[in-house]
Amino acid sequence: MQNKWQASAFLKASAALHAGAVASALVWPSTIAFGIASLIANHAVLAAAGLWPRSSLLGPNVLRLSGERAEVALTIDDGPDPQVTPYVLDILAEKNIKATFFCIAAKVKMHPELVQRMIAEGHHIENHSMQHRHYFSVMGMGGMKKEIMRAQQAIEEVTGRKPQFFRAPAGLRNPFLDPVLHKLDLKLVSWTRRGFDTRVHDAKKITKRLLANAKAGDILLLHDGNSSRRANGQAVILEVLPQLIDKLKQQNLHFVRIADGMRA
Numbered sequence: 001m002q003n004k005w006q007a008s009a010f011l012k013a014s015a016a017l018h019a020g021a022v023a024s025a026l027v028w029p030s031t032i033a034f035g036i037a038s039l040i041a042n043h044a045v046l047a048a049a050g051l052w053p054r055s056s057l058l059g060p061n062v063l064r065l066s067g068e069r070a071e072v073a074l075t076i077d078d079g080p081d082p083q084v085t086p087y088v089l090d091i092l093a094e095k096n097i098k099a100t101f102f103c104i105a106a107k108v109k110m111h112p113e114l115v116q117r118m119i120a121e122g123h124h125i126e127n128h129s130m131q132h133r134h135y136f137s138v139m140g141m142g143g144m145k146k147e148i149m150r151a152q153q154a155i156e157e158v159t160g161r162k163p164q165f166f167r168a169p170a171g172l173r174n175p176f177l178d179p180v181l182h183k184l185d186l187k188l189v190s191w192t193r194r195g196f197d198t199r200v201h202d203a204k205k206i207t208k209r210l211l212a213n214a215k216a217g218d219i220l221l222l223h224d225g226n227s228s229r230r231a232n233g234q235a236v237i238l239e240v241l242p243q244l245i246d247k248l249k250q251q252n253l254h255f256v257r258i259a260d261g262m263r264a
Contacts, residue, residue, distance in 0.1 A: 005182040010049070010057040011175055014042050046175060050137055053171025053190045059178025062165070062189040064217040065261030072218045072253045073261045074099040074245075075191065076237075077128060077167065078198075078225030080107055080114045084235040085224045091238065093121060095245045100258040102128035102167040102189075104225065105151035112158045119159050124257045127151045127163040127186060137172035145180045152184060165189045165258055189258060194221040195240065201228045203239035210240070211247055219258070220244070 007015070017038060024031045049057040056063075065071055076099055079085045092099055101118060103125050108115050118125060129136060130151040139147065148166060156162045166186040168177065173188075181188055193214070195206035210220055227235040245255070 005179045008057060008059050008178070011059075011178075014046060017042050050174045051172055053168070058173065058175050059181070060188060062187055062219070062258075062262070064192055064219060065256070065258075067261065067263070068216065070216045070253050071256045071261050072214070072216065072220060072248060073258050074220050074222070074255055075102060075167070075189070075258065076100070077102045077221065077223045078132065079103055079223075080111050080118065081225045081227075081235075082111055082114060084227055084237065085111075085114055085118070087235075087238050088224050088241065089117060089121060089123075091241045091245075092123070095242070095249075097245055097255045098122045098124075098257050098260075099255070100124045100126055100165075101224070102126045102165075103155065104128050104132045105130045105154040106132075107225065108158050109154050115158050119161070124259055125155055125159050125161070125163065126165040126167065126189070126258065127155060128167050129169050130154065132169045134169070136169045137174055139174075139176070141176040141180060144176055145183070148180060148184060148186070152186075187262075189219065191221040192218040197236050197240065198223050198226045198228055201230060201236060203230070203236050203243070206236060206240050207243045207247070210244055214248060214251065214253070216253060217261075219261075 049055045054063055055061065065073055074097065076088065079101060080103060101123055105127070108125065115125060127148060130147050133147065136147065152163060164187065166181055167189050171190055193210055195210045197206045200206050222237050222240065224237060227237045230236055
């Protein structure tokens with residue numbers, strides 16, 4: 001039986017602040033201005049927490065692998081992309097690396113053969129929403145639930161495996177997400193470090209950013225979908241991956257899927 005959803009300490013404090021401001025205004029009308037200012041400040045912090053992908057103020061957020069083993073997780077977002085993902089898979093196969101792909105479910109339905117290859121080669125497909133809507137972080141609870149549930153169903157139909165983890169589009173969210181994920185038995189996953197490879201075109205800069213102070217437990221973020229392109233049209237991830245993998249292997253770090261890295 002699933003445990004009842006519990007709001008984070010920050011959300012509980014926010015609710016208490018709202019209740020206290022209303023009660024104070026009713027008993028001491030002179031405090032209305034202070035109460036309004038407090039609520040405005042609180043909503044500003046709520047908004048900032050939603051815009052900060054690595055924040056845990058709105059609910060649990062996996063930022064690192066759970067163990068102290070010499071492991072890192074490579075996560076790849078926004079695919080599958082038929083022009084990029086096959087080459088990503090070739091590199092991973094050559095390097096004997098298993099990755100976690102946070103896929104847009106609409107693309108999963110469009111490219112089932114490619115997804116079947118990903119599964120056959122030992123990678124995991126996790127939930128990155130149905131459509132990757134740019135306004136996901138301002139959706140209400142009903143809209144979020146529909147978007148994520150449809151993605152769960154679509155991915156399971158193609159892969160035969162129900163996703164265990166969810167990554168919000170662009171990492172942005174609001175207080176409605178955590179109860180939805182709890183209802184669907186999903187865990188929110190962000191990252192330890194990212195390469196900004198959807199915007200940066202220089203593979204060396206991306207690789208350097210990902211490797212800076214890299215250590216066991218890191219969750220690394222790259223993109224096969226929406227990857228930036230070099231002048232010759234090549235997706236920058238294809239140049240980053242071999243360098244990144246080789247450098248981390250030289251540090252005796254092993255690549256695991258998120259699900260494996262979260263084991264006790």
